[in-house]
Amino acid sequence: xxSFFQLCTLFSLPFDHQVSTMVFMKRxxxxxxxxxxxxxxxxxxxxxxxxxxxxxxRRYICRKLGLASNNYLKLIIEGQRRLTDSLAxxxxxxxxxxxxxxxxxxxxxxxxxxxxxxxxxxxxxxxxLHRRFVQVHQLAIDxxxxxxxxxxVAMRELVALEDFQExxxxxxxxxxxxxxxxxxxxxxxxxxxxxxxARDPNGRLHAVDAHQDSGAQLGSAPLRTYHVNMLRLAGxxxxxxxxxxxxxxxxxxxxxxxxxxxxxxxxxxxxxxxxIVDEARPCEHVYHLExxxxxxxKRREGER
Numbered sequence: 001x002x003s004f005f006q007l008c009t010l011f012s013l014p015f016d017h018q019v020s021t022m023v024f025m026k027r028x029x030x031x032x033x034x035x036x037x038x039x040x041x042x043x044x045x046x047x048x049x050x051x052x053x054x055x056x057x058r059r060y061i062c063r064k065l066g067l068a069s070n071n072y073l074k075l076i077i078e079g080q081r082r083l084t085d086s087l088a089x090x091x092x093x094x095x096x097x098x099x100x101x102x103x104x105x106x107x108x109x110x111x112x113x114x115x116x117x118x119x120x121x122x123x124x125x126x127x128x129l130h131r132r133f134v135q136v137h138q139l140a141i142d143x144x145x146x147x148x149x150x151x152x153v154a155m156r157e158l159v160a161l162e163d164f165q166e167x168x169x170x171x172x173x174x175x176x177x178x179x180x181x182x183x184x185x186x187x188x189x190x191x192x193x194x195x196x197x198a199r200d201p202n203g204r205l206h207a208v209d210a211h212q213d214s215g216a217q218l219g220s221a222p223l224r225t226y227h228v229n230m231l232r233l234a235g236x237x238x239x240x241x242x243x244x245x246x247x248x249x250x251x252x253x254x255x256x257x258x259x260x261x262x263x264x265x266x267x268x269x270x271x272x273x274x275x276i277v278d279e280a281r282p283c284e285h286v287y288h289l290e291x292x293x294x295x296x297x298k299r300r301e302g303e304r
Contacts (some may be wrong), residue, residue, distance in 0.1 A: 032101050032130040036140070038108040039077045046073075064094055083109055097222050098240040105129050117228050120221040121148070142190050147226035149178050150233060152187040153284050156196050159205045166205055177233075230290045249294065266291055 028045055032121040035041040036125035059070040067073075075081035083091070088109050096141050106185050107130070111123035116266065124144065127133055134141060145154045154175060158164060165171075167183035167187075179187075188205070191197040254262070272290060 026252060027096055027098065029133075032097070032104060032108075033130065034136050038083070038105060038112055038139065039079060040093070041078050041105070041108075042091070049095075056245060061091075063093060065090055080115055081082070085236065104133065117221065117224045121225060124221065139194065142194050144222040144225075145190060146194060146196070146227065147222040149187070150229050151175065151176050151183060153226070153288075155184070156191055156207055157283075157286040159207055160283045162284065162288070164205075174235075176211045225290075227290070230288055231292065233288070234290050241287075262293065266293065 028048060029046060030041065030044055030237045032041055046056065046058060046061065058073045062070050062073050065073075070079065076083050082159045087108055089102065092105045097105055104127075107123065107126040111120065111127055114120040124141075128141070154177070155171070158171065158174065159166075161174075171184050172179050172181070188197065192199075196208055197205050199205055234247075238247070270289070270291070
């Protein structure tokens with residue numbers, strides 16, 4: 001019978017490659033679809049491998065990947081370096097992922113490392129194609145969709161109107177955003193699932209005074225998308241009669257030390273608006289208040 005070394009020679013493959021491939025083909029017991037951060041999965045998988053064989057260290061994996069730096073994987077896990085498109089499939093193979101798990105792993109890398117809100121949303125759509133991921137993270141995805149969809153945001157407040165009717169035609173007529181009956185029904189179902197809407201004993205919808213989780217498992221993308229959409233709607237609302245909308249802008253130069261003081265003052269003003277809203281009844285309209293305080297200049301090199 002031919003030895004393992006002879007078989008490697010027969011198939012013209014380097015001995016070391018054959019060893020590394022066979023060693024790492026053992027499947028993980030971790031459920032990768034439960035993760036929303038590929039870095040956390042890599043760390044947990046390496047721990048799992050190290051328990052099986054003590055030689056499976058980060059340094060060892062780096063050598064198998066052909067990396068010059070033994071610290072590269074550590075920097076990736078800590079978010080200080082990006083996992084490149086060329087390196088990600090190789091790492092997935094070494095971690096022992098199946099073809100389907102590898103596809104999900106690559107999509108998760110794309111989501112976590114997306115740098116813009118548009119890229120983040122596109123990457124999340126790729127993740128939605130993985131049925132097991134959606135099953136595990138349905139509420140987090142619902143929370144993302146809540147903040148990303150102006151129709152859903154408006155629906156939560158719309159039920160507080162004195163003349164509210166749970167009729168798609170009535171709701172569509174009141175919303176400024178175009179909405180089909182299907183979209184309206186889906187928004188109501190989603191809000192009930194999130195616990196943001198409930199029904200009284202008579203079956204009438206009402207808003208629940210519950211904490212609105214922005215889907216923290218999916219990072220900051222939900223809130224970023226929320227503000228991008230609301231700022232877009234603010235621009236469109238500029239065409240409304242001046243008596244129904246209000247805009248004010250202020251461009252100033254400030255020292256860095258004034259930033260937090262200004263933000264605190266704005267937050268205080270928002271709380272005062274909230275107290276007015278809590279006392280004002282009955283409700284007739286749904287409004288949105290969007291405040292933005294952002295730099296028009298770049299930071300100097302080395303400035304914190």
